[in-house]
Amino acid sequence: MSALRRLRPDWLSPSAAAAFLVTIGLLHALPHVFQLSPYDHNQITLAFIFLAAALAWNWIGGFAGQVSFGHAAMFGVGGFVAARIAQAQLVPFWLTWLVGGVAAGAYGLAWGHPTLRLRGPYFSIATIGVGEATRLVATYWQGFTGGASGLALPIDAGLKHALYWYALYFLALVAIGSYAIRNSRVGLGLMSIKSDVEAAADVGVPVVFSQDLVLFLSSAVVGVAGGIYASYFSFIEPTDMFGFDRSISFVLMAVIGGVGTVFGPALGAVVFVLLRLYLIATYPHLYLGLYGALLVLVVLFEPLGISGLIFRVARRLRAQRSAT
Amino acid sequence: MSLLRVDDVSKSFGGLRAVDHVSLELVEREILGMIGPNGAGKTTLFSVIAGSIPASSGSVFLRERRISGLPANRVVAAGVVRTHQIVRPFTNLTVLENVMVGAMFGSPESRGNPRRRAHEELSFVGLADRAEHPPLGLTLVARKRLELARALATGPRVLLLDEVMAGVNPAEGIEMTKLIRIIRDQRGISIIMIEHILAAVMSVSDRVVVLDYGKKIAQGKPAEVVRDPKVISAYLGEQSAAAKSPQRARREEEAP
Amino acid sequence: MARGLELLLSAILLAGLYATMAYGLGLIFGVLRIVNLNHGGTIMAGAYLGWWFHEHAKIDPYLSLPMVAAFSFGVGVIIYRGLVRHLPRGAAGGAQSLLLLFGVWLVLRNAAYFWFTGNEQVIRTEYSTTAVVILGSALSVNRLIVFAIAALLLVGLHLLLTRTYFGKAVRAVAQNADSCTLAGVHVEGIYTLTFGIGSALAGIAGLLLGTLFTFNPSFGGAELLKSFVIVVLGGLGSVPGTAIAALILAMVEVFAILVLPAYLTGAVGFVLLVLVLIFRPGGLFGHRVLG
Numbered sequence: 001m002s003a004l005r006r007l008r009p010d011w012l013s014p015s016a017a018a019a020f021l022v023t024i025g026l027l028h029a030l031p032h033v034f035q036l037s038p039y040d041h042n043q044i045t046l047a048f049i050f051l052a053a054a055l056a057w058n059w060i061g062g063f064a065g066q067v068s069f070g071h072a073a074m075f076g077v078g079g080f081v082a083a084r085i086a087q088a089q090l091v092p093f094w095l096t097w098l099v100g101g102v103a104a105g106a107y108g109l110a111w112g113h114p115t116l117r118l119r120g121p122y123f124s125i126a127t128i129g130v131g132e133a134t135r136l137v138a139t140y141w142q143g144f145t146g147g148a149s150g151l152a153l154p155i156d157a158g159l160k161h162a163l164y165w166y167a168l169y170f171l172a173l174v175a176i177g178s179y180a181i182r183n184s185r186v187g188l189g190l191m192s193i194k195s196d197v198e199a200a201a202d203v204g205v206p207v208v209f210s211q212d213l214v215l216f217l218s219s220a221v222v223g224v225a226g227g228i229y230a231s232y233f234s235f236i237e238p239t240d241m242f243g244f245d246r247s248i249s250f251v252l253m254a255v256i257g258g259v260g261t262v263f264g265p266a267l268g269a270v271v272f273v274l275l276r277l278y279l280i281a282t283y284p285h286l287y288l289g290l291y292g293a294l295l296v297l298v299v300l301f302e303p304l305g306i307s308g309l310i311f312r313v314a315r316r317l318r319a320q321r322s323a324t
Numbered sequence: 325m326s327l328l329r330v331d332d333v334s335k336s337f338g339g340l341r342a343v344d345h346v347s348l349e350l351v352e353r354e355i356l357g358m359i360g361p362n363g364a365g366k367t368t369l370f371s372v373i374a375g376s377i378p379a380s381s382g383s384v385f386l387r388e389r390r391i392s393g394l395p396a397n398r399v400v401a402a403g404v405v406r407t408h409q410i411v412r413p414f415t416n417l418t419v420l421e422n423v424m425v426g427a428m429f430g431s432p433e434s435r436g437n438p439r440r441r442a443h444e445e446l447s448f449v450g451l452a453d454r455a456e457h458p459p460l461g462l463t464l465v466a467r468k469r470l471e472l473a474r475a476l477a478t479g480p481r482v483l484l485l486d487e488v489m490a491g492v493n494p495a496e497g498i499e500m501t502k503l504i505r506i507i508r509d510q511r512g513i514s515i516i517m518i519e520h521i522l523a524a525v526m527s528v529s530d531r532v533v534v535l536d537y538g539k540k541i542a543q544g545k546p547a548e549v550v551r552d553p554k555v556i557s558a559y560l561g562e563q564s565a566a567a568k569s570p571q572r573a574r575r576e577e578e579a580p
Numbered sequence: 581m582a583r584g585l586e587l588l589l590s591a592i593l594l595a596g597l598y599a600t601m602a603y604g605l606g607l608i609f610g611v612l613r614i615v616n617l618n619h620g621g622t623i624m625a626g627a628y629l630g631w632w633f634h635e636h637a638k639i640d641p642y643l644s645l646p647m648v649a650a651f652s653f654g655v656g657v658i659i660y661r662g663l664v665r666h667l668p669r670g671a672a673g674g675a676q677s678l679l680l681l682f683g684v685w686l687v688l689r690n691a692a693y694f695w696f697t698g699n700e701q702v703i704r705t706e707y708s709t710t711a712v713v714i715l716g717s718a719l720s721v722n723r724l725i726v727f728a729i730a731a732l733l734l735v736g737l738h739l740l741l742t743r744t745y746f747g748k749a750v751r752a753v754a755q756n757a758d759s760c761t762l763a764g765v766h767v768e769g770i771y772t773l774t775f776g777i778g779s780a781l782a783g784i785a786g787l788l789l790g791t792l793f794t795f796n797p798s799f800g801g802a803e804l805l806k807s808f809v810i811v812v813l814g815g816l817g818s819v820p821g822t823a824i825a826a827l828i829l830a831m832v833e834v835f836a837i838l839v840l841p842a843y844l845t846g847a848v849g850f851v852l853l854v855l856v857l858i859f860r861p862g863g864l865f866g867h868r869v870l871g
Contacts, residue, residue: 067675069682114858120674121615125808126857132801133850140844185428185438192414192425199412202374204400204429204478244801248686255679288693292686299680300666 016179024172031164041164045232047273048167049225052174054253054265054272056221059181059214061251062260065194066116066211067124070131071222072246073111076138078104078223079230079241083151084144086231093159094166097227104223105216112215116208119197128244135242150237153230163232170228174221175263181214182262190214194260222250245288252291255298258307267306325388327352327514328373328404328482333382333392334538335365335372342368344538345382350482355508356516357529357546361558365538366518367409370484374406375399386482403431405475406484409518411467413459419470420446420455423477430478438477445473449503465492468500476507483507485517489524497521501528526550534558586717587838591830593723596730597788599819599826601803602810603737604781606822609811611754611774614664614677619807620800621685622779626652626786627795628692631703641703641791642725645784652783653776659684660775665768685800692797700794708791726788733784738819750774802849809853 031041053075061067082100086093115126138145145151181187189210192200201207230236240246249272257268272291279287302308328350335343343365350356358366371377373384375396384392391399399405405426414422423445427438446452449469454462459470468488475483485504489497501524507513519525525532526546533543536558542549549555601623608616616622626648633644663684667677711718741747753760753770761767789795789803806829814825829852836848 065675067678111854115854118857121678122812122857124675124678125615125805126854128801129805129850129853132805133847133854136847136850137844140841188417188421188425188428191416191421195414195416196412198376198396199408199414200425201396202376202400202406202408202412203426203474204397204405204431205425206397206429208395244798251679251682286690286694289687289690292683292688292690295683295686296663296680299676299683300663303676 020172020175020179024168027168028165038161042160042232043273043277045160045164045167046229047270048164048171049228049232050249050253050273051266051269052167052171053222053225054250054257054269055171055174055178055263056218056225057250058254058259058261058265059178060211060218061254062265063182063187063190063194064211064214065120065190065260066215067120067251068127069124069244069247069251070127070129070134071218071250072242072244073131073134074104074108074219074222075226075229075246075250076134076238076241077107077226078220079226079236080138080145080151080238081223082227083153083230083236086153087151089154093156093231097224097231100227100230101220101224104226105220107223108219109212109216112219113208113212116211116215127247131242131244131247135238135244138242139238145238148237148239150235151230153234153236155234156231159231160234163228167228170224175266177217177221178262181217186210186213248291252295256291256294256305258305259303261304261307264305264307271306326350326385327354327387328516329385329388330369330373331383331385333369333372333379333384335368335377336380341538343372343379346535346538346540347382348533348540348543350514350516352514353508353512354514354530355504355528356514357525357532358516358518358535359520359522359525359532359549360535360541363537364535366535367486368538369535370406370486370516370518373399374404374484376406397429400429400478400480401431403479403481404484405430405478405480405482407468407471407475407486407488409486409490411464411471413462413467413470413474415459418456418458419451419462422459422470423473426474426477427479431480433479441477442473445477448476449473450499465496465500468492472503476511476513480513483513483515485515485519487518487520489519489521497524500524504528522550585715587834588831589715589717589719590723591834592827593719593727594834595823595827595830596727596734597785597792598806598810598830599823600730600733600781600788601785602807602814602826603734603819603822604778604785605804605807606811606814607750607781608775608778611750612664612771614681615808616775616778616782617678617681617804618659618685618688619778619782620804621688622652622655622782622800623786623789623803624692624795624797624800625655625688626783627703627790627799628696628701628786629783630787630790631696631701634703634705640705641787642729645729645787648787649780649784652786653780655783656776656779657772659779660772664775665771689797696797698796698798700796701790702794703787703790705791722791726792729784729788733781734819734823737781741819746773805853806849809849809856812853812856 030036036044057068057071078100081103082096085091085096085099111130115123118126139148141147189200189205192205193207193210197207226241253268253272254265255268256271257266258264275290276287279290298305304311326349330346330348332345332347333343334341334345346369348356360366372379372392375391375394375398379392382392383390386402386404389402391402391404394402414425417425420442423442424438427441443452443455446455449472451466451469451473454466459467462470472488489500492500504515504517505528508515517525517529529546531544532546532549534541534549534555541554541558542552605616605619608614629648629651630641630644633639633647634641663680664677667680707721710721712721712724741750749760749765749770752765753767757767810822810825810829813828814821829849832852833848840848
């Protein structure tokens, strides 16, 4: 028992670990227990992919405070690299995702290393530039992305159904990663960088390395998400993968859910997906404006989005309980 | 052997020479006071030593190992840490977490069990009861102590204190002086302190160095320096003149 | 050679428009230290407004300029008073203002989709296709008018900022808002007016762009980035600096067509932006670009 205690890092709380395992177990069993329709089953699979991407975006956007409006670039790189390798049909599909992820991570590091020196709005605007430039190059690079008409992947009949569990465990890993980063030494360093980058360096925080590391990880995870997305649809094209709307979606999910919190972005992703499903059915033309309005409301009234609301309620309950 | 050696360091910002060929030495277990009128280049020199800004020329050595040219965080890892004239706590972290950052990222020897080390440093400066509070609620002197605790948590051999007494009342100043002496005596850390409150500097320093217009104009024991005519005119010149000389005013404005 | 001259003139004409467009962003950033991520949205709104006046009231776009300017000014004031004003100033507000204004941009985009559909539009008048021959090059009348208007605006701006009390107040607030409060300058008022003027310039730029190029509701993103390149390159607040930077960008764009395949010229602006941010050292009015 003491050996186990030594293995457990001091920031990992047993109750959190237990809650997490239970949740994953429930989600794993969900399709078996509830006889989901193929449509619902697939929608949840997609949701897992987006939850993971939003959590990863938050590592650089929320923990480090460097808001990226260009993460679609890595989503696309991961997706197209995975798709290309899948077309060659040499390796198992999950390996294509891994390679896509590494490629995306490397790409993120390549443009990120010089631009992470920039603070705040300057970095964010640079990411818009990177995202759009990547999209343009990708759209016209016929050889790699198939140009505007996109790429088709070899269709694997049973895969789409099984993707539910692959995506779930990918999400689980990313969630663990989120928790680990936030509560570990790296996370504390990032928070200090976010607060005052010079003072952080003045007490020994390796600013360049920390930011590079977290951008690499964030990019790689978003790249893997792109790869799974590609396997899911068996067809991808540049405008969808690299588009500004794609980049925006990550920002929206994280901010609405709670930018900078550990699991907030996952909540935001759930809301985002549900809203989109609802709006596509009833008001297809309004979803962009609705997200914009939500963004404005979050910034003005509750900077931590849904997580912030939950914290407020929790505080109020705790205050009431201690008052009685 | 000197612990810290500043060798002919200069720093210019455009046309303004903030630090002008300054050399000084710090030995083990020494408190070196650094005084001089505003705009003399003291904080700039600290920034150069700490690695926040590069020197225009000259070098800095720690135990004869070159540290000039290293980025700020590597200088901290080597064992030199500075505090800031205007305190800069991490406002999104608690008091304890602030100090933990120092403990986690300081010199390698300091990194075992950062939480415990942070608690120890907070107790040392007298902030143990504020550990879970955010820094914003603290008084100025408490924030200065927090900054000191955070710096100490990095496990330094050399501590650069920048006007750590500014804005605190005399009683708090005496407490602070006691702490500084303990840091030297019990922990063997050498200190360079920039200070305007001459009484404090003189009482606690082993030696004093005086800067004016970026140049070192005097150094020696406190009693000697205070009587040095060059030093007196540098200070009296500031006190008696109704309007500052334009040069000095420009220096204060431009040198960070 | 003639082709080179033609391209050069083309670049100069374009530069006038770019300078006006960029100045709106630069003014807001210089005074309020806020990046107006809705800059593209206001540009787009100006284009659509001019289009609407032309389509439904048959008003010549260049004549509708005052109305578009007034409307854009109003929108800017509303955005500032209603939303931006409530944000904390300084570094803490930075990311928040980005997200807030970005949200506003999304709303405007959606409104445009809703009212005008996603189709490409352009403001086409009877004389749109007419060209005038200057120095052996055929230049479209539109571009000349746009340049003339832009030049007038820039001169006017320069005079406003350097010769009037208001201009002095704006420059003072940009340097040190707290001291201005102490000196009795109504800082909030200056902020409001500056945001309004910056938006008005964006709206005007949108109107002018709409007479030269096609646009749709997603219009404005590239213009935002180009404005940013010009602002960073040319320095905040300086009209001559902005003009020169605009000229540089316009020339890079125009001459890139000679060396790059067509599809990459669009990416030129973006690449230039990233390069400018990386290599231009920090220090615009003392505001640090780098960490």
